[in-house]
Amino acid sequence: MNRLELLATIAERDVLxxxxxxxxxxxxxxxxxxxxxxxxxxxxxxxxxAALAAGEISGRFNQAELGVTYQFKGFLARKNRNSKSLVFHILEIAGQNPDDWGQS
Structure with a gap:
């Protein structure tokens, strides 16, 4: 199983x-x-x-406030086929309200 759940803030974001x-x-x-x-x-x-969000969830990630804590769920994968570096692939983002965490 490859699953990661993390409370974190978005420290920086690249251009979509x-x-x-x-x-x-x-x-x-x-x-x-x-x-x-x-x-x-x-x-x-x-x-x-390092993290990335692909498809529909990319819009939520791109609009989320920097420095605010969110709950992220996803998995880890290599940055590319030849890399040993890992990237967190985000599948779900729970909102700013801690009451929403665990319910996404």
């Missing part, structure tokens, strides 16, 4: 582009910060991850 087939692609960087307990010790987790 289109594939040769006309599919819209929105890409950018997500910023995540949280506290988790690992082996009984609380640790601060912070990271930035």
């Amino acid at each position: 582009r289109y594939t040769p087939a006309g599919i819209p692609i929105a890409s950018g960087k997500l910023l995540h910060a949280s506290k988790v307990v690992e082996a009984g010790v609380e640790r601060q987790v912070e990271f930035e991850i």
Whole structure:
């Protein structure tokens, strides 16, 4: 199974582009910060991850406010066939209201 759910803010967003087939692609960087307990010790987790949204969801990603926390659901894949870098492919975005998280 390849599934990722993440609370994050959109730190930066690139210009909307289109594939040769006309599919819209929105890409950018997500910023995540949280506290988790690992082996009984609380640790601060912070990271930035490359992300993209293709098709209909690209419009929501492109219009979402920068710096606002959203819940993102999707999967990880290589940036391209020859790359070892991973990109988070967004399939769902839950709104600004935390009551909406987990219900998208």
